[in-house]
Each structure stands twice: as C-alpha cells, then as structure tokens.
Amino acid sequence: MRHIAELPEVRAAADPHGPCIADDTVTLSNAQFHARVDAAASVLHREGVRSDDVVAVVLPNRVDLVVALFAAWRLGAAVTPVNPGLTDDDIRYQVEDSGAAVVLGESGRPAITLDITELAEHAGPVAAASSDDLALIIYTSGTTGRPKGVLLGHENLAAMCAMIIDSLGLNETDHSLLILPLFHVNGIVVSVLSPLLAGGRTTIAGKFSASGFFGTVERVRPTYFSAVPAIYAMLVAQPDGPRPDNSSLRLAICGAAPMPAELIARFEQRFGVPIVEGYGLSEGTCASTLNPVAGQRKPGTVGIPLPGQTVAIMDVGGALSAPGEPGEVVIRGANVMRGYLGRPTETAKTVVDGWLHTGDVGYFDADGYLVLVDRIKDMIIRAGENLYPKEIENALYRHPAVHEAAVVGVPDAVLGEVPVAHVVPAPQATVTVEELIEHCRVELAAFKVPAAIVLTAEMPRNPVGKIDKKQLRLSAART
Template identity: 35%
Template sequence: MLNLATMLADTARRTPGRTAVIEGDRTLTFGEIDAAANSVARFLLSRQLRPGDRVALTIANVVEFPIVYFGILKAGGAVVPLNTMLKREEVAYHLRDSGAAAYFCAVPGLDEAWRGFLDVASCEHLVTLGSALLDEPGVGTTLAEVLAEHPADDVLQETEATDTAVVLYTSGTTGKPKGAELTHANMVLNAIGHNQLLDARADDVHLVALPLFHSFAQTVQLNAGFAVGATLVLLPRFDAAEALALMTRHRVTVFAGVPTMYWALLNKSADGIAVDLAGLLRIALSGAAALPVDVLERFRDVFGVGIREGYGLSETSPTVTFNPLDQPNRSGSIGKPIWGVEVKLIDVHWDEVPVGEPGELAVRGYNVMKGYLGRPEATKDVIRDGWFRTGDIATRDDDGYFFIVDRAKDLIVRGGFNVYPRELEEVIIAHPEVSLVAVIGIPDERIGEEVKAFVIREPGSELKEEDLIGWSRERLAAYKYPRLVEFRDTLPMNATGKLLKRALR
C-alpha cells in the first residue's frame, strides 16, 4: 500500500501542533489540516466515491487547497487540480474529459467558471468554498457544511503504488488538453527525491507563490514540505512587493518561482524596496521556463542569493533534472538527472544522438506518468520502452549538465504558463469574421513570450484588433488569449497548405 496522503498523515501524527500553513491572518497546524481532510474524505465516501474515482478542484493558494487535496487522496480518489483561470466552457471540458465524480471550487469564481459543473451531468457532486449558491437552490453544498457534518477521525483508504493519485492536464499539438495520470509512487518518490536534493529540514519555511494546481508547487513545496513538517506561507496571487514582505515577516528559507517572478522581484528592488534575502533564503529554485542568465546573475548580485534551476514536466511528476547543491551551479543549465531518473538525447526515430549533438530529451524513471487518461494512442506516441520523449531539444556538456536549446513543439511559455497555439486557433477561427489564423509566441522581456495571432479576415470584414482580443478574452483563460493581433491578406504556407509559422517569427 502507498498513498500520497501519507505526506500529511504521518507528519500530523508525529507533530500535530506544528504550523503547517499560513495564509494572511489564517494559520493551521498539521493536526488541523489532517482533521479537516478526514472530514472531506468522509464526505466523499458517504457519496459512494469508489477507489480511483477522480475529483476535480479549482482552488487558489489558500488553506482550503491542502484540506481538499489530501481529503480526496485519503478517500482513495485521484485529484484533478484545475487552473484557476479557466472559464466555464474550459471547466466543463476538464470535468467531462476526466470523468470527475465531484468538483470542489471557489465561489464566486472568475466569471463564475464553476458553472461549468452545471454543463456536465456526469459530475454529480459540487462543493463550494465560501458562499452557498443562492441563485441555484439545491445545487451543491459548502465546504463549511462538509467539515461540520462529517467526522474528523482518521481515514486512509488503501491504494497501491501504481494507482493514479493525481491527473494533471497538459496540452499538446493536437490542441485539446490531456490528463497525465501520475501514480502515488510517481508523486511520493519525486517529493522525497527533492527533499534529498535540497537537504530539506523541518524548520524550513516555504513561500508558495507558484499556483498549487501546478505540478512544480505541488511536488516541490506542498508534498515535499509536508513530508518533513515544513511550514508553507501561501500567497494566493503573486505580487512582488507582497512576496518580499512575506519573506521578511515569516523568515522564509525556501522560495520557488518561475523566471518572471525573479524578474519582478528585481524590479521591486530597483524601485527602492530593499530586502536582505541573503540573510533569509537558504535556497531559491527556478523552473517551468528557461531562466535567462542575465536575470540569474542580477538576482545574485542584488539579493546575494544564487538561483538553482531545474527542469521537469507535468508528465514527469515533474522534476527530471536539477543543479545539485553540492556541485557547481551552471548558469543557463537545467542541471543533471536527479536520483532514479535517466535522461538521453534522441532523434526523431528514438535513436540516441552522437555525443555533442543536440537532440530531444527523453526521460526514463520512477517519475514518468502511467499515460494520458483515456488516450492510449497519444500515450504510445510519447512513451516507448519506458522512455518518455519530452519535445524539448537539449545539449549535454562533458560534465553531464544539460542545456535546453529549443522546443520541438510550438509551445508558448507565457509567464511560466504553457500556451498551445492550436487550442487558441480553434477558438479564434470560430469568430464569424475570421477566415484563417496562426498563433505564435514572440519574445517579451517581462513574461518571456507574448501570444500573437496573425489573422486573415473574412471578405468585407472590418474586424478590429481590440474587438478580436476582447472576444478571445471572453472564451479563454487570462494567460492564453492573444494580446497582439496582426491582420494580413495572406499567410505563408507550404505546398500542402500547411502554415509555415517559422516564416512569421
């Protein structure tokens, strides 16, 4: 038996009075989080949740996230964390595709995205955070009612190491998001591996500014932190000034961020906000997007703290490589494979490329997902003989450090979030005045890449840039919709009619 909820349950049993999470003026101990998670589990079991049933949640970085997350796991379910910026249609898609039996969400949510639940008859149970649904009588219950009405005595359903613990949605070149099935073993071992890498300590204090629905924060901070009894300071929405203030107030020792967060912290320093991070932070981590060497070096010069960069994907739980603390930090490198993980560089035929040549990163180890939920063909495309091909092109130096040099896919990384052009193109082309569209990423100093759409209008149309942007904003999450639109009479194509996006860059 192995259950990811052990990361909480074991620590709660050993040190129930120790502070687990801090969010604003709310503080909960491990014992309190564990008891509340037990009530959530009892609620789900009372609703006939079966082992392996999937339960979705849309919750920001607030104390309720770990309560619901571990409650689902304690009941033997699989957690489906959803991006908090999804809109109603996107929520409905994820609930339907995952086959979610229940849905926990904040109300009111952004544009009432929770109403996606109403569009999916197969998702039977709704639990809201905060207010009840006064305009939808008889629909759902509140988390407060769940916690009040269900006992908090210990519960931990038996699950096997190979059972699915978490389904993380990630897009691909086919456009529609796919759910990566991560097992209890995937998640537990990757978190424990991180604790070894970081020399994790019970007296560590993490600032959790990355969204907990993302695999980075989930594994490296929530699961790894809870396993050793560290305290998590939750920041629901990243703000550089507030982040610096929280680091000082709570004596934060571990910070994990994406490159744009480090860029924003540097800007606040330039605005005159001085913080001695060297006297606080034991370690700063970066992932999810390539960290510019200039940002790394400026951060070290300004704050006196080096940034250790790593690499991972949702499909790999997530961490694959990391710049180890006991070895020299290579600027611009994603580091070396972590314990138990193999990495090689391959060509399009899955053959290993000669030493010194760039190739696509392929990964094998305990961290590789079971596969894409309900998509055996898509799984077969990316996994062969246990090796997962990442779609990222890299090189390796003589000391075994890897360096990302390009992406094999058209993936856009905007502020640390993955944006897949085809998904956007399918939405934008549905506009009645759009004839053809191609979406690409263009370099942006602040967020890494910005989303730009090249559009051919329908004959006679006078569609304006701001109108199409507004139309897209209503249908896509805030990090996805294009901020830039360029209208053209033609778009470059090859002989078969395939758009040549490289000619647009």
C-alpha cells in the same frame, strides 16, 4: 509511512502542535491539518466519492485545496486541480474529460463546498487508500489543441518527492513559500508535498504581487520558494530601493521554462539569493534535472539529472547521442507518467520503450549539464536553415535595455519562415528597434537576425506564467 495519504496522520502523531500549513487567513498545526483532512474526507464520502473516483477541485491557492488533495487520497480517489481562472467552457471540458464524480469549489459554481462548520459535523472514519491508486490528473496547457490529462500515480509522486527532498537537501527546518498555482504539478510537488514529507512546512501566498513579495518573505521567513522566469523578471523590474531582509532564504528554484543566464545574474546580484534552475514536465511528475544546491551551478544550463532518473539525448533514428551532440531530450524513471487519460495513441507516441519523449532539443555539455536548445516545434526553417528561437532570445537578453524577449516563426512567401522578435524593454530604459537589430547583427549570423522586432509593454502568458508563443504567432499572422 506506506502511502502519501497517511502524511497528515503521521505528522499529527509525531508532533501534534508543530506548524504544518498556512495561507493568508488560516494557520494549521499538524493535528489541526489532520482533523481537517479526515473531516473533508467524510464530506466527500457522504457525497458519494469512493476509491477510483476523480474529484475536480476548482479553488484558488489556499489551504482548502491541499486539504482536498489529502481528503480525496484518503478515500482512494484521484484529484484533478482546475484553474479557477478558466472560462466556464474550459472548466466544463476538464471536469467532463476527467470523469469527475464531484466538483469541489467556491460558492457560485455548480460544485460542493467544504464549509468549516460542516466539516466538524461530518468527521468520521473512512477506508484506507491503496498504493496502486491514481493520485493526480494534471492537464497540460494545451498549446497544441485541447489540454490532455496527465495521469500520475502515487508511485510517481513518491518517487518524485524523494528525488526533490534529496536534491534540495530538505529537512524539518525547511519552510516553503508557495507562489505558483496549485493546479500545476510544480506547486503541488516542490512547494507542498516535498517540504511536508521532509518534516518542514508550507505557507501558501495569495495572489502574487511583485511589489509585495519581499515584504511577505520578511514576514513569513521561508527558507525557499519556487517560481517561473516571468516572476523573477517582475521582481528584477521593481524600482531600486534598500535590499529586503532575505536572510531566511537559502535558495530560490526556477522551472517551467528556461531562464536566461543574464536574468539569473541580475536577480542574484540584486537580491543575494542563489537561483537553482531545473527542468521537467508534468509528464515526468515535475523535475528531471536540477543545478546542484551544494555544487557547481551553471547558469544557462538546467543542471544534471536527478538521482533515480536517466536523462539522455536521442537522434531522429532513436539512437542515443554522444555528449555535445544535440537531439531530443528523453527521460526514464519511476517519475514518468502512466499516460494520457483516454488517449492511448498519444501516450504510445510520447512514451516509447519506457523513454518519455519531451519534444525539447538539448545536449549535455562536457561536465554533464543539460543545455536546452529549444522546443522541436518552435524551430524556424528559414530558406532551409534551421533556427532556434532561444539562441536569438539569448542574444537579445545580452542587451542591457531588454527585459524580456520571445521569438516566433512567421510565414514568408519567399523564405518559407522568418523569425520575428517581441521585446519588452527594461524599466526606465529607452531602446529602438533599429538599435536592437544592430545589436543582433553583432551577436548573430546574418540569417539568424530577426526579420522584424516588435516592442511591447508585456507578453501574453499561459496560466502557468510561461510566455504564450501561440498567441504571439496568431498576433503576427494577423498583422
């Protein structure tokens, strides 16, 4: 296969009646998926989409979104997936910033729709895609301003999928259950493209429900799924009951944000499914390190570099650090983005001499596993002392009554900045602020103990499911 756009055609020729992709309402064989992609490509072509154009797709997780991806690629166009839950203003920003030629979405928005009957009427041949085409424009979560469009070429996707398939040992027996949003690169690469390229299949779950999740697992029988720490926390928080039938699952993947080792242990002990934690960025097409599937998994680390990538630690002077020395995590490889759309200055600051600068502080342990310390921008400077919120959060997680913890820096007239912790208590647990402060005094040096702890029912989250520390800082500033 010369190009990922040929995947539907190749699968249909090899095994036309074999299962390919499904969601809550439709199940498609390889031949049916191929037919839909070709028909959708013809509809887009009729709407004026040509090579080098951009198609904005504003759809919830469902088969139509994956059909749209391959249809656009079939024409040599790129796709920018848009979170349908955004405000109209934010959707308009992404559509305009990406320069989208058309917007594909549900009825009710100023967008074209891909109606099934219409698809059948407009099927027809279209031009072949080029390996030089842009594939995706993925927008960052915008924690430091307006979201930036990350430019990913087909060469990035091909390299990344090959790494994922190799590292996870994916083959034709694998069946992924997609629960992450398809406007994010993890959902696209790990749960759709990689299993399909490996000869396996994908089932797209509807809106995630912690109470109904394992019922879906029992019904669908996937071999793996990928999720973020928030989802694992919600599953662990479910009321006790008989262990569900997870026998089809050989592993679960965690990414997007570091997962406390205590939460990994709680999930694995309760559900009997091993969690493989990894690390990566949209700018690196998804993943750069992963705990080995067949080898030592080290909770509290994000694993070892994926084959084909170089992951290193760099000091402030640009020199590579020795093992055990903390510094900025930097990445090289065919997975590194082409750049940010329309932002040459920011691209030049982020990719320097081929190294992708992540903005994360980390170090390699004695076994070569990457340990993330924190985000550089999240570091708190208290009276001249550097504090990393993740260290304080990990200490809080060691208290049995803590379900989730997030620490942010708050301005202080005397000390400059002090740490404030936000804590969600575990279900059915009772804990006081005083008890948690005393726990931190035992676990941490005195200057690392939070100046305040706020007990809350839930954390604010960004669209990908990460705890939104920007909102926590804003709420702290208002109090």
